[in-house]
Amino acid sequence: MVGGFNAYFSNIFEVASTVFEGMAVTFSHFVRKPTTIQYPDRMAIRVQDTLPYRYRGILEVDLEICTGCLACERACPIDCIVIDAKKDKSTKKMMLNRFDIDIAKCMYCGLCSEPCPTGSIHHTPEFEGADFSLESMMRRFVKQPVAAYKPKKVEDDPEVAPILERGMRYLDEFADPAGKTGTDS
Amino acid sequence: MSIAGFEVEVDRGRGLETEEMTLNMGPQHPSTHGVLRFVVKADGEIMRRAIPDVGYLHRSIEKISEKVGYHGFMPYTDRVDYVAAMFCNQGWGMVTEKLADIEVPKRGEYCRVIAAELNRISSHLLSVGTMILDIGAITPFFHAFREREKINDLLEELCGARLTYNYMRIGGVAWDLPPGYEEKVLAFLSQFDRMLEEYDDLVTSNKLFRARCSGVAAISPADAAAYNLVGPNLRACGVRYDVRRDEPYSVYPELEFDVPVGTGSAGAVGDSFDRYLVRILEIKESIKILRQCFQQIPDGPVVAKVPRKLKPPAGDVQIRVESARGDMSWYAVSDGSEFPYRCKVRTGSFAAMGMIEELSKGLMLADLVTVIASLDIVAPEVDR
Amino acid sequence: MLQQFLDSLIADGTLGGMPRDVAYLIGMLGAGALVVFGFVLNISGVTTFVERRVWARIQSRIGPNRVGPQGILQWLADGIKLLMKEEAIPFAADSALFKLAPFVVTVGFITAFVAVPFSSALVIADLNLGILYITSMTSLVVVGIMIAGWASNNKWSLIGGIRAAAQIVSYEIPAALSIFTVILITGTLSMQGIIQQQGWGPWDWFIFHSPFTFVGFFITFVSLLAEGNRTPFDLPEAESELVAGFVTEYSGARYLFFFLVEWGNLYVISAILVTLFLGGWQVPMIPGLAESPFWLNLTQAVTFIVKSYAGVITMMWIRATLPRVRVDQLMSTCWKYLLPIAFVNFMGTALWVLIWPEGFRFAELALTLLGFSMVVYFFYRVVFHLRRSGAELTFSPLS
Numbered sequence: 001m002v003g004g005f006n007a008y009f010s011n012i013f014e015v016a017s018t019v020f021e022g023m024a025v026t027f028s029h030f031v032r033k034p035t036t037i038q039y040p041d042r043m044a045i046r047v048q049d050t051l052p053y054r055y056r057g058i059l060e061v062d063l064e065i066c067t068g069c070l071a072c073e074r075a076c077p078i079d080c081i082v083i084d085a086k087k088d089k090s091t092k093k094m095m096l097n098r099f100d101i102d103i104a105k106c107m108y109c110g111l112c113s114e115p116c117p118t119g120s121i122h123h124t125p126e127f128e129g130a131d132f133s134l135e136s137m138m139r140r141f142v143k144q145p146v147a148a149y150k151p152k153k154v155e156d157d158p159e160v161a162p163i164l165e166r167g168m169r170y171l172d173e174f175a176d177p178a179g180k181t182g183t184d185s
Numbered sequence: 186m187s188i189a190g191f192e193v194e195v196d197r198g199r200g201l202e203t204e205e206m207t208l209n210m211g212p213q214h215p216s217t218h219g220v221l222r223f224v225v226k227a228d229g230e231i232m233r234r235a236i237p238d239v240g241y242l243h244r245s246i247e248k249i250s251e252k253v254g255y256h257g258f259m260p261y262t263d264r265v266d267y268v269a270a271m272f273c274n275q276g277w278g279m280v281t282e283k284l285a286d287i288e289v290p291k292r293g294e295y296c297r298v299i300a301a302e303l304n305r306i307s308s309h310l311l312s313v314g315t316m317i318l319d320i321g322a323i324t325p326f327f328h329a330f331r332e333r334e335k336i337n338d339l340l341e342e343l344c345g346a347r348l349t350y351n352y353m354r355i356g357g358v359a360w361d362l363p364p365g366y367e368e369k370v371l372a373f374l375s376q377f378d379r380m381l382e383e384y385d386d387l388v389t390s391n392k393l394f395r396a397r398c399s400g401v402a403a404i405s406p407a408d409a410a411a412y413n414l415v416g417p418n419l420r421a422c423g424v425r426y427d428v429r430r431d432e433p434y435s436v437y438p439e440l441e442f443d444v445p446v447g448t449g450s451a452g453a454v455g456d457s458f459d460r461y462l463v464r465i466l467e468i469k470e471s472i473k474i475l476r477q478c479f480q481q482i483p484d485g486p487v488v489a490k491v492p493r494k495l496k497p498p499a500g501d502v503q504i505r506v507e508s509a510r511g512d513m514s515w516y517a518v519s520d521g522s523e524f525p526y527r528c529k530v531r532t533g534s535f536a537a538m539g540m541i542e543e544l545s546k547g548l549m550l551a552d553l554v555t556v557i558a559s560l561d562i563v564a565p566e567v568d569r
Numbered sequence: 570m571l572q573q574f575l576d577s578l579i580a581d582g583t584l585g586g587m588p589r590d591v592a593y594l595i596g597m598l599g600a601g602a603l604v605v606f607g608f609v610l611n612i613s614g615v616t617t618f619v620e621r622r623v624w625a626r627i628q629s630r631i632g633p634n635r636v637g638p639q640g641i642l643q644w645l646a647d648g649i650k651l652l653m654k655e656e657a658i659p660f661a662a663d664s665a666l667f668k669l670a671p672f673v674v675t676v677g678f679i680t681a682f683v684a685v686p687f688s689s690a691l692v693i694a695d696l697n698l699g700i701l702y703i704t705s706m707t708s709l710v711v712v713g714i715m716i717a718g719w720a721s722n723n724k725w726s727l728i729g730g731i732r733a734a735a736q737i738v739s740y741e742i743p744a745a746l747s748i749f750t751v752i753l754i755t756g757t758l759s760m761q762g763i764i765q766q767q768g769w770g771p772w773d774w775f776i777f778h779s780p781f782t783f784v785g786f787f788i789t790f791v792s793l794l795a796e797g798n799r800t801p802f803d804l805p806e807a808e809s810e811l812v813a814g815f816v817t818e819y820s821g822a823r824y825l826f827f828f829l830v831e832w833g834n835l836y837v838i839s840a841i842l843v844t845l846f847l848g849g850w851q852v853p854m855i856p857g858l859a860e861s862p863f864w865l866n867l868t869q870a871v872t873f874i875v876k877s878y879a880g881v882i883t884m885m886w887i888r889a890t891l892p893r894v895r896v897d898q899l900m901s902t903c904w905k906y907l908l909p910i911a912f913v914n915f916m917g918t919a920l921w922v923l924i925w926p927e928g929f930r931f932a933e934l935a936l937t938l939l940g941f942s943m944v945v946y947f948f949y950r951v952v953f954h955l956r957r958s959g960a961e962l963t964f965s966p967l968s
Contacts (some may be wrong), residue, residue, distance in 0.1 A: 012906065015392040019891065024950035025387045026324055026890045029627045033961040035331055036631040054345035054360060075493075077257030109260030109351045110359070115493065123345070208724050214812060230728070230896050321800060321893025327628035379957050386954070387890070393801055394892050550728070551810045551895045 051125040056108045058126045059101050061141045064160050065167050066120040068094045068148035072112035080105035081112060081121075085148060094148035103129055104137035118149065119167025205233060210553070212241050218315060218557065221564045223541075227550055235545035235553055237538050242568040250517075250528040255281050255355055255495040258525070263349035265530055266566040268311055271297075271304035272508035274353035276515040276530070279434065279504045281355045284519050285497035287489050293357030294436045295482040300343060300352055302471040302478070303370070306377075307336040308509035309417075309464040309471075316461055316558035317388055320397050325388045332380055335373055342366070355495065357488030367479045374472050381468065389465060398461060399452030402544040402556045409455070412540040415533045416511015418560055421447035421463045422455035428507035440477050442470045457559035464561070496523050510534050510561055534566040609679055613833035614644035620832065620885045626966075627889045639967055648825060656821035659722060666720035670713050671819070671826035677709025678830040678837065685840045686760045688850045688869030690862065699760035700748060703841060704741070707796065710830060711737040714805060714815050717827070721818040729814025733805035736899060737796050743907035744792035747785040750911075750918040751775050751845045754782070764849030776846040777936040778928060781917040786846045788911050793841065795899070797834045800888035802899060839880025840873075847876055 039047055051057070068085035084098035113122050131137060149160070206229075211222035220241040226233040246265055250258045262273035275297055282289060289297075314329030337347040342363055344352035352359055388394055404414065409422040419426055427444040429437040445466035447459030501518040511533030520526040537560040544556055618633065618641065625632025633640040658664055683706075684699040686692040696702050711734055718730015754775060755763050767773050776786045795802035806814030816827050843849055850869035852858070858865050894902065921929070955962070 008906075011392075018390050018392045020947070021950065022387050022391055022890045023886065024947055025383055025954050026627045026886060027947075028951045028954040028958070029324075029629065031955065031962050031964055032626075032629065032958070033963045034626065034631045035334075035629045036625075038631070052342040052345070052363070054343070054363070055341065056345040075257070077253040077260060107260055107349070108346065109263075109349075110345065111257065111260065111351075114359075206724060230732075317892060321803070322889075322891055323624070324628050324889045327630065331629050376959065379959065383954060383958060391892070393894060396898055397892060397895055549895055549897065551804075551893075554810055 048125040048127070055125045056110050056123040058103055058124055058129055059106060059108075059112070059139070060122055060124045061099055061101070062120045062122075062163050062167060063096065063099065063141055063146055064120075065118040065149045065164050066096060066099065067117060067151065068096050069117060071115035071117070072121045075111045075115050077109065077111060078105055078107060091147075094150075095145050096142050096148050097145045099141040101139045101141070102137060103139055104134060113170075116167075116171070118151070118164060119170040120149070122167070122170050208550075210235070211238075218563055221557075221562070221567075223553070225545075225550070225553065230550050232545050232548050232550055232553060235541055237541050239538060239564075239567050242565045244565075244569065246569050247528050247530060250525050252524065254523050255285075255497070255525065256493065258528070259354065260349065260351045263351055264565065265569055266508065266510065266513075266532065266534075266563055267348055268563050268566075269304050269308040269509035270348065270350050271301045271352065272506050272513055273530075274350060275301055275435075276504065276506040276508070276513055278353045278355055278357075279506065280502055280515040280517045280528075281495070281497065283502045283504055284500065284517055285355070285491075285495060287356045287491060289357050289489055290486045291436070291483050292361070292485040293487040293489070295478055296358040296362060296487055297353060298436055298440070299362070299370075299475060299478050299482075300340065300350070300358070302474050303336055303340060303343075304350075305471050305509045306468050307333045307340075309468050310336075312509075312558070312561040313384075313388075313461055313464050316555070316561075317394065319554040319558040320394060322388070322394070325384065328380070328384060328387070332377055335377075339366075339370060339373060342369070354488055354491070356491040357486070359488070361487045362482075370475065371479065374475060378472065381465070385465070389462065395451045395458060397555060398458035398559065399456055401457040401552050402548065402559070403453035403456040404540070404544070405455065408540075408543075412543070413536040414511070414540065415536060416508065417463045417467060418460055418511060418533070418537055420445065421459040423447055423449075428505045428512050432505055434504070434506070436478075436481075439481060440474050442474050445470065457555050460559040460561075494523050496521060501527075508533060510537075510563065510566060530569060532566045532569070534560075534562045534564075537562055538567050604682060605679055609682055609833060610829065612836050613829045614648060616832040616835055616881060617647070617828070618644040619882070620888075622966075623882060623885045624889050627886065651825040652822050654821040656823060657818075659818050661722045662818065663720040663722065666716050667818075668823070670717035670720060671823040672713075673716060674710050674713030674830045675826050677706055677713060678833050680709075681706040681837050684760055685837065686764060686844065686849065687873050688866040689761070689765075690866050692761060695759055695761045698758040700752070700758050700763070700841070700845070703760075703837070704745060704748065707834070707837060708737065708741065710834070717819070718805075718815040721815070723818050725811045725813070726815050726817045729805045729811050729817070732811075732896065733798065733815065735896075736798075736802060736804060739900060739903045740792045740795040740802075740907075743788055743903060743911040744796060746908070746911035746915050747789040747792065748841075748845060750782055750785045750914050753915070753918050753922055754778060760844050760849075764844055764851060767848045767851055769848060769851040769853045771848070771940070772933045772937045773851075774846060774848040777933050777940060779918060779921045779932055780936065781914045781921060782846065783936055783940075784910065785914045785918070786842070788907050788914065789845065790842060792903075792907060793838045794884065794887070795903070797838050797884075798831065799835070799838075799884055801891040801894050803888075803893060804896060804899060835881045835884050836877060838884070839877040842880055843873065843876045847880075849873060849876075 037043065037047070048057075068083065070083055070085065073079075073081045073083045080102040082098060082100045082102075083096070085094055085096050087093070088095045108123070110123060113119070116122075129137070206227050208225040208227055209222070210225050212220045214221075214223075222238040222241065224236045224238060226236075244264065246261055249261050253261065259274060259277060262277040263270040265273040278289075278297075281287075310329045310333045314326040314333070317329075318326040340350060340352075341347050343366065344350045344360060404418075404422050406422045406424050409419050409424060414422070423446050425444050425446050428434070429442070430444055445463050447454050447456075447463055449456070449459060450462065451458035497519040499519055499521040501516065503514060503516040506513045506515070512531075513533060514531040516527075516529040516531075517525050518527040541553075541556060541560070541562075545553055548556065621643070622632040622640070624630075633643040636643045636646045658667055681703050684692070684696050684702050686695065686699075714733040714737075715730045718726045718728075718733065721727070751763060752758060755766050757763060757766075763775075767775055771777060775782050777783060794800075798805050804814075805811075806816060811817070816824060819827060850873040852865075852868050852872050858868065
């Protein structure tokens with residue numbers, strides 16, 4: 001083995017030089033700033049506030065502008081939304097008796113908020129869902145049967161108007177996948 | 186056997202055979218990516234056979250498609266391969282579009298490619314990071330994950346989730362690029378370029394790392410074809426096959442990129458080091474593709490008009506996507522109703538998994554984790 | 570020293586009519602307990618904390634910083650947690666051996682401290698074959714690891730134990746051979762004797778004594794790393810291959826003992842290296858220092874501990890950088906590379922000592938310059954990496 005002698009020492013040299021270089025890289029990290037975020041308690045601002053607008057966190061429903069159209073219930077691929085909407089015979093109004101979202105089942109896909117006509121069902125940046133019981137995972141939005149929202153040309157109720165405005169903005173920026181081109185529904 | 190370039194013929198264990206030992210590796214072993222189990226027949230440190238036992242992560246995703254409809258199945262495809270969910274999104278989107286004959290707008294296609302290539306980088310980073318972790322170095326893993334987090338942040342801004350993106354829709358993508366996205370991605374890429382150089386200094390050129398990988402589980406092109414290896418694993422064997430180039434889909438024909446193949450720079454062609462290096466080179470190609478995408482992306486809508494109740498005409502189609510783990514093929518059958526009649530996914534990890542038993546013969550016990558990591562096996566993709 | 574102190578106590582009747590031997594025994598046990606609980610256990614614990622922080626910084630993290638100021642009490646919390654935990658002994662394990670193993674390991678490690686010199690006076694026993702004593706005592710650890718691997722009745726543990734045995738036994742040879750190169754120069758095995766023949770300046774250290782000791786230093790370093798089961802030679806507990814190697818089945822306090830030894834061993838390894846090659850506790854003779862034994866010993870002890878701890882941190886840093894070698898590579902490194910070179914070193918040093926019994930001043934200075942320029946080049950590379958990365962810098966070790 002003629003080359004053996006050279007190979008022997010070039011091996012040693014290669015190991016030494018690459019280890020040397022690697023050690024230089026790791027040493028340089030001693031003076032680099034750590035990238036750790038000290039969630040949750042040692043942060044300048046809550047992490048929820050740093051999340052992008054499109055972040056899909058726990059679902060929230062604004063009952064004031066829910067039309068009871070059941071589009072979200074139909075779109076949900078895992079049936080974690082249960083809505084009970086019935087027309088009240090006496091008042092001829094669509095009444096919402098039940099609007100439950102099981103966030104233990106929810107997979108945060110965002111398919112429910114896309115067909116919503118008013119942006120009532122929407123994702124919040126909240127993601128801390130840990131709790132002690134399964135029952136608390138069931139978000140029941142209807143405490144008492146309420147009348148569903150009826151779209152008007154101009155919203156004049158001062159309490160509903162800002163909520164509707166938020167909902168429509170949500171639709172523009174988040175939910176409507178087709179933008180202005182529109183999806184047939 | 187070649188140890189650090191020092192050629193010696195060693196009869197591994199000949200005349201020194203001991204009683205065969207059966208080792209149960211997994212399903213909760215630290216270096217089986219996901220829930221994976223191997224039954225290892227070993228003679229001391231030398232493996233006779235490692236028999237993979239798959240199925241621990243089976244979630245019957247294909248069956249679910251028959252119950253939730255075309256639109257509703259999209260979030261489920263995220264779970265097929267949660268490390269590279271974009272490709273599964275894209276695959277399901279493409280197979281349905283072909284089935285229902287839907288044209289995706291140009292800008293939508295570019296958005297898809299941008300998201301997919303970002304995802305490819307993050308998936309390959311995870312692969313090379315865990316590979317070096319399995320070989321025993323801890324720091325490079327964290328450095329790879331630090332960069333991966335930045336990509337996750339970018340994808341989170343694009344589609345609102347870090348892992349299960351559900352970004353694509355049938356007929357395009359859900360959301361257009363957010364304002365200022367191009368600058369953010371390009372700034373990340375220029376920083377990431379320098380990080381890759383550093384990673385090369387720390388890991389790729391490291392002699393100990395090379396010695397651990399060189400010549401380990403070298404696969405010949407013929408074997409690779411016989412076992413149906415795909416993606417980086419196949420390219421590492423020296424076969425220049427890439428679905429993006431050979432069966433172009435989406436806007437890949439408009440983009441210029443190389444297909445890196447293994448050259449055996451540390452030992453044999455197709456060994457573990459080649460598989461590692463091909464992934465590093467592919468990351469660099471992805472960076473190139475991303476830069477071109479941002480130059481060429483046109484204005485316009487990002488999604489085509491698709492009815493909410495999609496009822497494609499009866500028939501069956503099959504498409505291929507070059508996923509991070511190789512040629513991912515999607516097959517769907519429609520019976521004209523709003524639910525698919527059948528859906529089938531063929532993934533790269535599954536083929537690679539089938540080869541482990543053959544590859545493991547005669548390797549050291551420590552090499553098994555190198556082989557698993559270098560084949561980039563993601564257990565949920567194997568089982569689906 | 571202890572003996573004189575006890576004698577004086579007996580002489581002035583403080584201990585009453587206690588027999589001399591009993592007094593000695595109690596005195597020795599007390600001193601031993603003081604050393605163990607005052608220094609050995611703490612140094613292991615603090616080392617775990619330091620290691621986690623050092624790693625964290627290398628990996629762009631912060632590391633433990635919640636328990637106590639900057640997390641300095643983290644190791645106490647971890648220790649207490651492990652002590653409180655239930656100890657599970659596998660049903661099929663060899664119960665007696667299983668329980669014995671951690672203590673064998675711990676004994677092997679703690680007794681090594683007996684001969685570690687902290688200053689010219691601070692040494693428990695200046696044995697005349699000190700370095701031999703330390704190497705043989707640290708070898709006891711491998712017996713414990715073997716017992717642990719066997720008694721667990723787990724195949725992963727068994728492989729870990731066997732690997733440890735093969736590894737440590739092999740690496741003892743190059744380690745001992747390179748240690749002998751120093752002994753050839755000093756002519757004594759006593760730890761104090763070895764240090765006394767070195768000076769405070771780097772050019773008087775044995776690492777720069779001759780080219781052979783320079784190479785010998787690195788061989789000793791690598792071999793001792795392997796003996797201490799440290800990366801890149803941490804095969805016995807290779808967590809990605811063997812789950813946890815020989816400690817797979819251990820839990821609670823017994824698990825704690827293994828980790829005590831692992832991290833404490835770092836200190837022993839660096840203490841050996843510092844003693845043999847890096848000048849030990851030698852400090853410059855500032856006028857006035859020699860007159861006050863207290864201050865002299867204090868400066869010497871601080872010098873020694875700082876030097877050894879620098880070695881400990883270097884080992885952590887190596888562990889954070891390098892991958893693990895494979896079993897066959899481990900063996901070929903030892904038998905093909907370290908051992909022949911150690912032999913050449915041994916012969917070379919013998920010749921060197923024959924030619925220049927008093928040392929060759931020019932070589933010493935040239936080697937010091939070489940070492941210094943290596944360090945300078947190293948920092949040049951560090952600055953290069955920093956500038957290329959364009960990362961944000963911070964020089965504060967705190968989070």
